[in-house]
Amino acid sequence: MAGTPPVTPGTPRVSLGVPLYNAERYLEDCLDALLAQDYRDFEVIVSDNASTDRTWEICQRYAARDSRIRLYRNPRNFGGHVNYARVVELARGELFKWVAYDDVCLPSYLSTCVAALDAAGERVVLAYPRTVLIDEAGVMIGPYADGMHLRDHRPWRRVAGVAQHLSLCHAHFGVFRLSALRRTGMIRPFLSSDYTLLAEVARLGEIHEVDQPLFQRRMHGASTRQAKDSTPTSALAWYGQQDGRVRAPRLRMLMETLRMLSTGEPRLTTRLSSAMAFLAIWWARRIRVRLGRWRRRLTRRFRATTTSSGAF
Structure with a gap:
C-alpha cells in the first residue's frame, strides 16, 4: 500500500x-x-x-x-x-x-463541524453533532444523547467523561483534526476499540458537541453488532477474524484502554491521572448496573410473593 x-x-x-x-x-x-x-x-x-x-x-x-x-x-x-x-x-x-x-449526514453536517473547530481553536481536536437514530427504512426512531461535550482543560476530566457515557459511540464519526487522529492507535483489532480511541482522543484534546441533530445513525439487522443473533464471536468477522474466540470482551477493552492511557507522549502525571479516572468511572458504572439488576430481581420476587400470598 x-x-x-x-x-x-x-x-x-x-x-x-x-x-x-x-x-x-x-x-x-x-x-x-x-x-x-x-x-x-x-x-x-x-x-x-x-x-x-x-x-x-x-x-x-x-x-x-x-x-x-x-x-x-x-x-x-x-x-x-x-x-x-x-x-x-x-x-x-x-x-x-x-x-x-449505512449512516446519513445531513447537508450542514460538515459546515457546522468545521465552523465549530475554527471557532474553538487548536485545543479542540474533534467536533461532532447530535445524533438521531433511524430504522432500516430511514424512519426516525428518536434522538440519542451522546454526552461527549468534553471541554474541560484537564485531560483526566475529559477521559472520565468518555468513561461516563460509553454506550453507542457516535463521536468518532465526527470531524477530527487529522494531525491529532494520526497520533492515536485509531480503531484497534478488538471489540469496542472505538471506546479506547475516544479515551485517547480526549486525553489529547477537547471534544465539542454541536447542538444540532445532523447525524442519522441507522439501526438495522444487517449490521455486525446490531443483528438479533449477533454475538461477540460473530462480531469478530468485522475485524477479519473468522475463527477467533472472545474471552471477556469488556475486560479486554478496559485493559487495552488503561494500557494506552498509561503510556504514550503526555507527561507521567497526565498518563496516570487519565488511566485512574477511566478505571474509577468504569467500575462505578459496572457496580451501578449490577445493583440495578439485583434491585429489579428482588422487586420481581417481592411482587410474586405478594401476589401468591394474596391468592389465599
Missing part, C-alpha cells in the same frame, strides 16, 4: 474516509448525502475491502460523476480496522471524518 499522500496547496481541507465491505444496500444514500453537503471543500476517499456484492460498481459510477471521489480497492478483506486506518493514511486534508455506509 502506498504511503501517506502529502498535503499540497490546492488540496481539499476536509477528507471523508469511507471504508467499505459489501455495502450495496445503503451506499447510494450515504454517497448522495455526502455530495449534498453545503460545505464543498472536501474529498471522498473510498477504500473497498474486496466486496463481493455491487459495492465496487456503485463506487465507480459515483466516481465518474464527481472528481472529488477517489477509489481504492484492497486485493482481499484485511478486516474493518485495517480499512479504517487505510482511509486515514490516504487522507490529504487538514480535517478528517470517517463515514459509515
Whole structure:
C-alpha cells in the first residue's frame, strides 16, 4: 500500500474516509448525502475491502460523476480496522471524518463541524453533532444523547467523561483534526476499540458537541453488532477474524484502554491521572448496573410473593 499522500496547496481541507465491505444496500444514500453537503471543500476517499456484492460498481459510477471521489480497492478483506486506518493514511486534508455506509449526514453536517473547530481553536481536536437514530427504512426512531461535550482543560476530566457515557459511540464519526487522529492507535483489532480511541482522543484534546441533530445513525439487522443473533464471536468477522474466540470482551477493552492511557507522549502525571479516572468511572458504572439488576430481581420476587400470598 502506498504511503501517506502529502498535503499540497490546492488540496481539499476536509477528507471523508469511507471504508467499505459489501455495502450495496445503503451506499447510494450515504454517497448522495455526502455530495449534498453545503460545505464543498472536501474529498471522498473510498477504500473497498474486496466486496463481493455491487459495492465496487456503485463506487465507480459515483466516481465518474464527481472528481472529488477517489477509489481504492484492497486485493482481499484485511478486516474493518485495517480499512479504517487505510482511509486515514490516504487522507490529504487538514480535517478528517470517517463515514459509515449505512449512516446519513445531513447537508450542514460538515459546515457546522468545521465552523465549530475554527471557532474553538487548536485545543479542540474533534467536533461532532447530535445524533438521531433511524430504522432500516430511514424512519426516525428518536434522538440519542451522546454526552461527549468534553471541554474541560484537564485531560483526566475529559477521559472520565468518555468513561461516563460509553454506550453507542457516535463521536468518532465526527470531524477530527487529522494531525491529532494520526497520533492515536485509531480503531484497534478488538471489540469496542472505538471506546479506547475516544479515551485517547480526549486525553489529547477537547471534544465539542454541536447542538444540532445532523447525524442519522441507522439501526438495522444487517449490521455486525446490531443483528438479533449477533454475538461477540460473530462480531469478530468485522475485524477479519473468522475463527477467533472472545474471552471477556469488556475486560479486554478496559485493559487495552488503561494500557494506552498509561503510556504514550503526555507527561507521567497526565498518563496516570487519565488511566485512574477511566478505571474509577468504569467500575462505578459496572457496580451501578449490577445493583440495578439485583434491585429489579428482588422487586420481581417481592411482587410474586405478594401476589401468591394474596391468592389465599
